[in-house]
Amino acid sequence: MIELEGVPELIDPVMVAAFEGWNDAGDAASTAVAHLDREWKGEVFAALDAEDYYDFQVNRPTVFLENGVRKITWPTTRLSVVRIGGEKPRDLVLVRGIEPSMRWRSFCNELLGFAHELGVEMVVILGALLGDTPHTRPVPVSGVTSDPDLARTMELEETRYEGPTGIVGILQEACTHAGVPAVSLWAAVPHYVSQPPNPKATLALLNRLEDLIGLRIPLGELPEDARAWQVGVDQLAAEDSEVAEYVQTLEEARDTAELPEASGEAIAREFERYLRRRDPGAGPAGAGPGLATESGDTSYLRDPGSGRVRPPKPEPERPEPEPEPEPEAPEDSGGDGDED
Numbered sequence: 001m002i003e004l005e006g007v008p009e010l011i012d013p014v015m016v017a018a019f020e021g022w023n024d025a026g027d028a029a030s031t032a033v034a035h036l037d038r039e040w041k042g043e044v045f046a047a048l049d050a051e052d053y054y055d056f057q058v059n060r061p062t063v064f065l066e067n068g069v070r071k072i073t074w075p076t077t078r079l080s081v082v083r084i085g086g087e088k089p090r091d092l093v094l095v096r097g098i099e100p101s102m103r104w105r106s107f108c109n110e111l112l113g114f115a116h117e118l119g120v121e122m123v124v125i126l127g128a129l130l131g132d133t134p135h136t137r138p139v140p141v142s143g144v145t146s147d148p149d150l151a152r153t154m155e156l157e158e159t160r161y162e163g164p165t166g167i168v169g170i171l172q173e174a175c176t177h178a179g180v181p182a183v184s185l186w187a188a189v190p191h192y193v194s195q196p197p198n199p200k201a202t203l204a205l206l207n208r209l210e211d212l213i214g215l216r217i218p219l220g221e222l223p224e225d226a227r228a229w230q231v232g233v234d235q236l237a238a239e240d241s242e243v244a245e246y247v248q249t250l251e252e253a254r255d256t257a258e259l260p261e262a263s264g265e266a267i268a269r270e271f272e273r274y275l276r277r278r279d280p281g282a283g284p285a286g287a288g289p290g291l292a293t294e295s296g297d298t299s300y301l302r303d304p305g306s307g308r309v310r311p312p313k314p315e316p317e318r319p320e321p322e323p324e325p326e327p328e329a330p331e332d333s334g335g336d337g338d339e340d
Contacts, residue, residue, distance in 0.1 A: 007045050007081060007118065010091040014213050015115050018126040019077070021099035023166040025189040026198030028128035032205045033096045039218045042080035042094050046114065050074040053100035053107050077107075079114060084215060093118055099167045107167070108174035115180060123175050123182040124212065126205050127168040128198075131188035134250035135233045139204035140188040143212065146176040154212070156183060185209060190250075192243065193233050199225035 016036065018029035036042070050056075059075035077097025084090050093114070100107045115123060133140055144159040145151050151158040161169070168184055175182030185208050187201040203222045210217045237243045 008083075010081065010093070010118055011083075011089050013081075013091045013093050013118055013120050015093040015095060015111075015118075015120045015123045016126065016209065017095035017111070017123065017171065019097055019099045019167050021166070023099065023127040023129070023168040025128040025130050025187075025194055026201055027196035028187050028189060028198045028201035028205060029126035030096060031197055031199075031202045032126050032209070033094050035202065035206065035220070035222065036082065036092065036217070037080055037094050037096065039220060040082035040084060040092070042082045042092075044078050044080045046079040048077045048097070048107070048110060050076040053077075053103055054098065055101035058101050059098050077111075081118075088214075090213070090215060093120060104167060104170050105174070108171050111171065112174060112178050112180065115175075120180065122213075123171070123180055124209060125168045125171055125182065125184045126187075126209070127166075127184060128187045128189050128201055128205070130191040130194055132250060132253075133188045133190055134247050134254055135190045135193055135200070135230060135237075136247065136251060137254050139201050141204050141208040142186050142188075143183055143208065144186065145181075145183050146172060147181060150181050150183065154183070159184075183212065185212070192246070193236075197229075199229050202226075 016033060018024065018033040020027070020030045024030050050061075054075045056075070061072050061074045063070055063072055065071070075098050077095060077100075080094045080096075082092045082094060084092065095111060114120075131140070143154075143156040144161075145154075145156045146159055148158055150156060159172075172182045172184050185205055187205050187208075189198055189201050199222055203219065203226045206217050206219065206222070237247050
């Protein structure tokens, strides 16, 4: 039974979900939702019953001491709500948990029950997978949906995947059958450096989410963490000639594949984000002052291969027509003389 006592009426709510486990390479997706919960001070209002969905031999409970009293934390999925003010206020319902061990259909139905009761307008599920992508390039983030209309209106990819799937794929299909618009955002994590955390992938997911729902997300220390992570991986790669050569091969393949993206559209997307973070009224988000990094270096934030929602193409500049030369005044014939 779903009880939502104490939850205020929400404004244009969007549900954002992520699950630890198979769909969470480098912990990038679950860390992104945890970041939203922390930055916007989310308030937990519900938790699913751990007995219903988890095998405790797979996801074991943990014991801790609080003021000398032993307590147990059970693996579960929690829901919290965050209220976002500004000129265009909007609320988020954050779902953060562990991929369930069993009864996936019941699990999804229970989450959709919360979504229905709260009036959720769209579900966005974050995921991360291992891929052949170099750590030195922007993190590819793909946005996919099972809804052809949503794919067209939001410029997303209509999923064509066939094969084993995780709770992200199951929840997205459950949303589609329930008539709830749903989008999955997937970040590609370099398979040769898959250990968590991966703040660069987390940052890429948040940037893509920001574009999708039109909200400025406070990034906190994530940009600096992403830079430090890349520097650390650079150093490790430099110490192994085989790894360095492999990374170079991935860079060449990525750069060749994305040459067409070096266009006005990619530049326009970055410029829009830059304006959104500097000027509260700029860009479609228009939701508060910017949080640009001190160095101003946003090269590692670019994601030209992600398929993000794209702004309209900038109109090409047209040169102004040169003014026609004025006709020369006729020479004075001296007949009438000049007037005083």
